[in-house]
Amino acid sequence: MTEKTINLEINGRAYQSREGKTILEAAREAGIQIPTLCHSDALEDVGACRLCVVEITHDDWKGWKGLVTACLYPVEEGLEVTTDNAEVQRARKTVLDLLLARCPTSDVIRRLAAEYGVTQTSYKPSDLKTTCILCGLCVRVCEAKGASAIGTAGRGIQKRIAIPFKQPPPDCIGCASCAHICPTNTIKFEDKDGVRKIWGHTFEMVRCTACGQPIMPEVQMEFEAKRSGLSPEYFTICPDCSQAKTVETLGKAFDLESAETRSSS
């Protein structure tokens, strides 16, 4: 099925996108930057951080305009988007000001807030002592991975990223995707001597059969093998060695081929 082309205007210039795309996707394809904190190209968007707000209006809307999150709003024919004006700036600035009050020690938030002119929060700094902005990327990536080991607990200001009953989550495979995707580096893990520590677990790592470097936790390997239907051995070689092996195999094939070409000529 071919997707319908959608004509829209971003910051006064005409662009084309396709049905089903979001404003964020359309803008990025057009080379227009919109800041985000809770977005990942690999995951479903939820619109939690509100940093990507843009102003939209339409000829048919009788002058109505308003802020929407670019990561969720689908492009539509004739839509007029403004990615950066006083209203948008004000909303983003307030969002960052609020996040700075929540996470005064987060470097990422401090840097972003400073870009919007906020060097010190105008609100009461939180005593939560956290750098977690509750973007939920960790929970979403864990779900996408198929493990669903972590979730959220509580509501409102009490909400937190949580593990069941405060115990090492039984479904955690130790992949550390949550730590890698965390925009504020709040989730920590440690790899040392062939052992990974995360969420209270201690995982034995599988070592590369070629170079001996630790690759991933054994539990994760079993999980990946089961999910993909591939043999566990497939995962026992590290990406570097795998690449080297591929080069070697291809090289041999190429040598062989050139030898054959030479002999036939």
Add this chain to the structure above:
Amino acid sequence: MRLSNTKSLNELAKTIRTEHKKVQTAILVCAGTGCLANGSLEVAKSLEKTIKRRKLDVKLHLAVKKTGCHGFCEKGPLVVIQPGEIFYKGVTPADVKEIVERTLLKGEIVERLLYKDPATKQRIEKYSSIPFYSKQQRIALRNIGKIVPGDIEDYIAHDGYQALAKVLDGMAPGDVIESITTSGLRGRGGGGFPTGRKWRTCANAKSNGDGDDTIRYVLCNADEGDPGAFMDRSICEGDPHAVIEGMIIGAYAVGAHEGYIYVRDEYPLAVQHLGLALNQARQRGLLGEDILGSGFSYDIHIARGGGAFVCGESSALMKSVAGEVGEPRAKYVHSVIRGLHDCPTVLNNVETWANVPWILLNGADAFAALGTPKSTGTKAFSLVGKVKNTGLVEVPMGITLREIIYDIGGGIIRDRPFKGVQTGGPSGGCLPESKLDLPVDFDSLTEVGSMMGSGGMIVMDDRTCMVDVARYFLKFLVDESCGKCVPCREGVYQLWQILEDVCHGEGRPGDLEKIEELSKVIVDASLCALGKSAPNPVLSTIKYFREEYEAHISAHKCQAGVCKDLFTFVISEEACTGCGACLRACPVDCITGAKKKLHTIEIDKCTRCGACRNVCRFDAVEVV
């Protein structure tokens, strides 16, 4: 017995009515939550026992009916005797003997149990002559207080399922939608969206894009969560079949075959009565497969909510029904197109559904003739706060706030000055005296910065601090925000923090501007309606009671005598009669004074609890 067609329903209705006619006197004991808490069940038991012992049921054909909420909760337990509409209030088991002896056997009235009109000081005998009831017009609450909620036959005897029969007997789904559209019915849950338009959008919606256009859902929102609101609760408890009948009609109109009632688990009686009613309807062939032999099938399940306020928001409710965390999603694609399990879904609240059978049976025009042109019909309110007649009321749209508060509500307790009325729950606003003559309808309330909401109405007197009220509602929303998006989670929390400071005398110049600035972003950038409307209580109080905020911030004074750090009590030399009431009421013994001499308060010991002020009949305890 399963009813195989509409004819058998009509025959059954006729049989039940003939049977009911044999009862010469019906004693309707209110078994709504308020009266139950006051012991109405003991009253009913005692009545039943006495009647049985004296075999009056055979002799006089008496029947005791435990009904839903009569509405006048302030005066419970309530007992109404029919025919005659004799209205007894505050009945206890000790009164039963007299009621039986005098009223049931001799036809006399027990004077002391009658309601006394505070205005005329007259005792009023008849239910419909009491001002609390006479100005009301009951459509959604039409059967409540008259029928036994757990008895489908009683509902059928009161025209129950007749609207459904009419619909299945010859109306096309499109005609049903047309009828609802013509009636002008708007959603009673708060948004006021035109119900007919919602149904039509759902009926025409393409399903979730997987090619299956056959799955649609029709749901009922019974997650009423506003502090002080109990309209939907009373309907579910007192007339569950009205909701179910409405839903079946809705399902027929949009082509749904499955639905849910999402009801708070904190409403045990509502859950119980809805469950009972669903089973009865199923047994009678009014719900489930092949309803009344029409070929149309629709069934309803109960989904019990865990008490999160946000789960009353449509998308969060649908997630919760599906077993996920009850968090809203952005509704750039409306839930009527992509709702439960991503299928087209109609969600209406309890009161909206309860109106539907009435409209189909009495005609859309009859409904549209009530109320105002843009807000047709009636609206149920729970009237609470500092008003004399606390209770559940249903009035035509367009009635003024003054009529509700003063004529139906009887005015302010102890005739104190009126200060404000909060409508629309935590997302609504507070309106001052100058707005008392405002007609109560969807658009008028929104225009002045409040909203209809689901129908909570909290009346406040001069001893209410509006900053404190705003702080209370914000705290409620801080606790109930789902925490998904930043403006609502962090922003409303910070708003509340500012008000905490203001109420503790730590407000700073510029706080009001800061509140207004932050509120604008919360309104503009929050994900769902909870966040978007969260600043309403504070914005509307700043709008109408700005000087009170300013007094808190610059003069560190709370004139209402609520914010304890910002006032002290003194006893006025002129007003004090030395009666000693305050002295006796003071829990910390900080009041001294001889009889008939001026009393004084030891400021250092005083905890500012206000007990002295509440008991003083001469308004001698003053706030400075």
